[in-house]
Amino acid sequence: MSKFKRIRDVILGVFMILLALLMILLPENSLGIVVLILTVSMFAYGFRLLWFYFTMSRHMVGGKATLYRAIIVLDLALFLVSAAALSRIIVLIYLIFIFIFTGIIDILRSFEAKSNGAANWRFKMTTGVITVLLAIGLIVAGLFFQREDILVYGYCISLIYSAVTRIANAFRKTAIVYIQ
Amino acid sequence: MNSDFHYYATYCAAILAGYNHRDSLDIAYSNCFVDMCTKTMLSRIKAPLAAATTQLNLELMDANTDIVGLQDITRIWASFHFLPKDLYAEPAAKHCSKRYKNKYRLICGTNSELLGHTVRLAKNKSLQAMGIAMHVLCDTWAHTYFAGTPSLVINSPYNRFYEIMPDGTERKITFRHSASQPDNLDNSIYTSSLGTSSENSIMNLGHGRAGHLPDYSFIKYRYLTAWGNYEETVKDNPHDYRYAFCQMLYALKYLRGVYDEFELNRYEFEAIADIEDEIDAIINKRQLSSAEDWRALGEKLSGEKVEEFDREKYIAEYSNADEKQKDGTFLGKFIIGALAQKSMVTNKIYSSGNKLAGYSIDYKKKGFHGIRAYRKLVKEGEHE
Numbered sequence: 001m002s003k004f005k006r007i008r009d010v011i012l013g014v015f016m017i018l019l020a021l022l023m024i025l026l027p028e029n030s031l032g033i034v035v036l037i038l039t040v041s042m043f044a045y046g047f048r049l050l051w052f053y054f055t056m057s058r059h060m061v062g063g064k065a066t067l068y069r070a071i072i073v074l075d076l077a078l079f080l081v082s083a084a085a086l087s088r089i090i091v092l093i094y095l096i097f098i099f100i101f102t103g104i105i106d107i108l109r110s111f112e113a114k115s116n117g118a119a120n121w122r123f124k125m126t127t128g129v130i131t132v133l134l135a136i137g138l139i140v141a142g143l144f145f146q147r148e149d150i151l152v153y154g155y156c157i158s159l160i161y162s163a164v165t166r167i168a169n170a171f172r173k174t175a176i177v178y179i180q
Numbered sequence: 181m182n183s184d185f186h187y188y189a190t191y192c193a194a195i196l197a198g199y200n201h202r203d204s205l206d207i208a209y210s211n212c213f214v215d216m217c218t219k220t221m222l223s224r225i226k227a228p229l230a231a232a233t234t235q236l237n238l239e240l241m242d243a244n245t246d247i248v249g250l251q252d253i254t255r256i257w258a259s260f261h262f263l264p265k266d267l268y269a270e271p272a273a274k275h276c277s278k279r280y281k282n283k284y285r286l287i288c289g290t291n292s293e294l295l296g297h298t299v300r301l302a303k304n305k306s307l308q309a310m311g312i313a314m315h316v317l318c319d320t321w322a323h324t325y326f327a328g329t330p331s332l333v334i335n336s337p338y339n340r341f342y343e344i345m346p347d348g349t350e351r352k353i354t355f356r357h358s359a360s361q362p363d364n365l366d367n368s369i370y371t372s373s374l375g376t377s378s379e380n381s382i383m384n385l386g387h388g389r390a391g392h393l394p395d396y397s398f399i400k401y402r403y404l405t406a407w408g409n410y411e412e413t414v415k416d417n418p419h420d421y422r423y424a425f426c427q428m429l430y431a432l433k434y435l436r437g438v439y440d441e442f443e444l445n446r447y448e449f450e451a452i453a454d455i456e457d458e459i460d461a462i463i464n465k466r467q468l469s470s471a472e473d474w475r476a477l478g479e480k481l482s483g484e485k486v487e488e489f490d491r492e493k494y495i496a497e498y499s500n501a502d503e504k505q506k507d508g509t510f511l512g513k514f515i516i517g518a519l520a521q522k523s524m525v526t527n528k529i530y531s532s533g534n535k536l537a538g539y540s541i542d543y544k545k546k547g548f549h550g551i552r553a554y555r556k557l558v559k560e561g562e563h564e
Contacts, residue, residue: 004244055277056379060333061404066377 009170016163020156027149034095034155035084039077046074093142096135099158103131127165134158181322182395185421187212187489188474190314192481193425196451197432201484203307207432209489210311210514211318214260216491217518225499227506228553230522231515233260233312237359245330245380251538253385254329258286258537259525260312260518261319262328262386263298265289267532272409282534283334284407286327290320290423291444294528299431299442301524302517308510309517310435314428316521321424322394325405325413326387329536332379336389338404339375343368344414346464353401355391363392365466397421397463397470421463423447455481507556516556523557 019037023030049070057063083090106128114121138154190211194204217233235243235256243249258264264286271284295317302313327334341353355372363370373388387394393401394415402414426447434442452459455477462473478486498511506512523540530540541549548558 004246052379056280056333059271059273059276059280059409060336060406061338061408061410062406063333069377 006170009166013163013167013170016159016166020159020163023152023159024156027152030152030156035080038095039080039084042073042077042080046070046077049073093139095155096138096158099135100132103128103135106131130161131158134161181318181424182469182471183212183215183489184469184471184474185318185322185397185424186215186315188471188478188486189425190311190318190428191478191486192474193314193429194432195478195481196448197429198436198438199432201482204482205486206307206510207311207314209493210308210517211315212311212489213491213514214312214315214518217514222515225495225511227498227511227515228519228556230551230553231518232256233518233522240382240385243382245382250329250380251536253382254286254529254537255522255526257328257386258529259328259522260316262286262288262323262326263292263294263316263320263525264327264529265292265320265324267294267529267534271407280333282536283327283329283331285532285534286329286529286536287334287407288320288323288326288328290324290420290427292320293444294525295320296442296444297524297528298521299434301520303435303442305520306513306517308514309520310432312514312517312521313435314431317428317431318424321420321427322417323387324394324420325408325415326390326394328386330380330382330385332377332381332384332406334407335384335386336375336406338406341390341393341401341403344400344402350402353393362468365468393417396468398466418460418463422459425459425463426452507559516560519554519557520560523554 019033023033047070049066053063053066053070057066080094083094106124108128110121110124110128134154135158138150138158141154142150187208191204191208194207195201199207214233217231218236219229219232219239220236222229222232233256235253240253243253245253265288267285269285269287271281276284298313298316302309339355341355343351343353345351351368354367354369356369357374358371361371370391370393372391373383373385375389376383378384383389390403393399394417397417400414400416400418402412404410405413426449429448429451430439430446431442433439433448458477462470462477465473475486494510498506498509501509501512507516526537527540527542529537539550543558548555
């Protein structure tokens with residue numbers, strides 16, 4: 001990881017923690033903030049991928065994967081906007097499913113890292129399992145108590161956890177392979 | 181290519197080209213030192229950082245991939261390890277963006293105009309400059325089809341590689357990402373850089389995604405390049421390494437004055453006729469390093485003992501020299517040779533309208549601007 005990326009990750013991590021604290025202090029406005037940030041960032045990322053596909057990766061073997069990723073991201077962004085207008089609880093559940101998805105990806109990548117002999121597979125496995133368990137716990141608690149704010153608090157805890165992981169990652173030594 | 185070819189095979193070629201033992205060692209050492217001359221090393225001996233000819237893992241990890249960082253990386257890797265084949269090449273696909281074309285045009289290949297410039301640049305220069313030129317020449321054969329700039333769309337081939345064994349059978353190649361484990365030749369398991377979808381990730385620099393495959397002389401394999409429009413590519417390293425050796429031999433003879441002109445696509449096949457079988461045996465031998473075999477051949481050819489490559493060999497001489505004497509030391513001459521090569525390649529890339537290697541200013545027209553270390557080239561030119 002470059003110095004620039006380390007600094008960027010630390011700043012992003014701190015921002016995520018501040019955002020989570022803000023949402024805990026002002027729970028009545030928190031959902032709107034979450035939806036706004038997620039939607040804007042997903043649209044920006046989706047359009048960036050589209051631009052990259054049309055200017056670069058459409059000439060590449062297997063480059064269509066970029067186009068599919070762009071469409072999926074934009075589709076998710078649209079879904080998020082639509083769901084936010086209909087039901088707040090759907091948005092929160094949706095967010096938690098994103099966490100589950102992230103956790104599962106981490107677990108799958110840890111398997112891949114292990115099979116490739118990379119040393120960091122345990123860390124990925126741990127973060128993946130914790131993310132999935134946390135998300136499942138939140139869904140159960142939210143449905144059991146039928147309270148939206150529990151899900152908001154849960155989301156904030158997850159956000160803080162992600163931020164701390166991101167900051168910790170920024171300070172980790174990263175082993176890479178390069179061929180000369 | 182590894183030190184086995186860059187050092188020991190180069191020594192063999194230099195002896196065959198008519199250089200004496202001492203000069204052959206210096207040329208071979210300079211060739212190999214291109215893979216050692218990092219900013220970290222230059223910083224340690226207080227030499228100009230602009231003369232770096234390679235980058236360490238840690239240096240790459242800390243290198244920004246913003247435009248300035250990319251230019252620094254490209255200057256190093258395109259100048260010394262992935263000499264571009266054609267700076268004006270047109271991709272087969274129509275309506276490509278300028279950004280894509282700029283990366284595509286940095287794909288390395290053999291017998292390019294830039295190779296001609298590289299070898300001619302070393303004519304009547306130091307043995308160190310000759311060694312640097314030979315490194316660049318050799319790498320054009322090994323690193324063909326990859327570019328010396330980070331790029332997903334150029335350097336990240338489809339991940340199905342098949343090794344073509346000498347008996348014609350094929351074996352699927354497995355890539356892993358563990359730098360600590362040696363490549364497993366028996367089972368065709370090789371280390372490569374990690375896959376990432378980021379265009380400018382350093383994982384997509386050069387042939388990292390294809391692991392060390394281009395660096396082994398014995399291997400022949402087929403795969404789909406990222407940029408090849410789904411046409412299969414067969415990389416025949418035994419053939420390419422043989423050509424690399426014979427072209428290096430021809431270039432060294434040109435530099436020694438045997439030939440007046442350096443022509444592309446010329447090889448000294450006749451000069452190796454007596455030892456052809458021995459060279460082929462070394463090139464085709466399935467092993468991680470062929471250093472000992474090349475070394476034995478070199479000692480047989482010269483009748484002298486070929487010392488092992490020692491990266492510290494000339495450090496003290498440079499560090500202890502007075503400021504005015506530094507340019508006359510072994511490393512001082514290497515640094516001037518490296519600056520000249522980097523300056524030339526950067527200029528050619530920039531002149532083609534491609535700014536991926538940075539900016540180049542014509543000294544004769546606009547005077548001296550930019551990186552101060554290049555003043556050494558101005559002084560060098562004044563002495564000539």
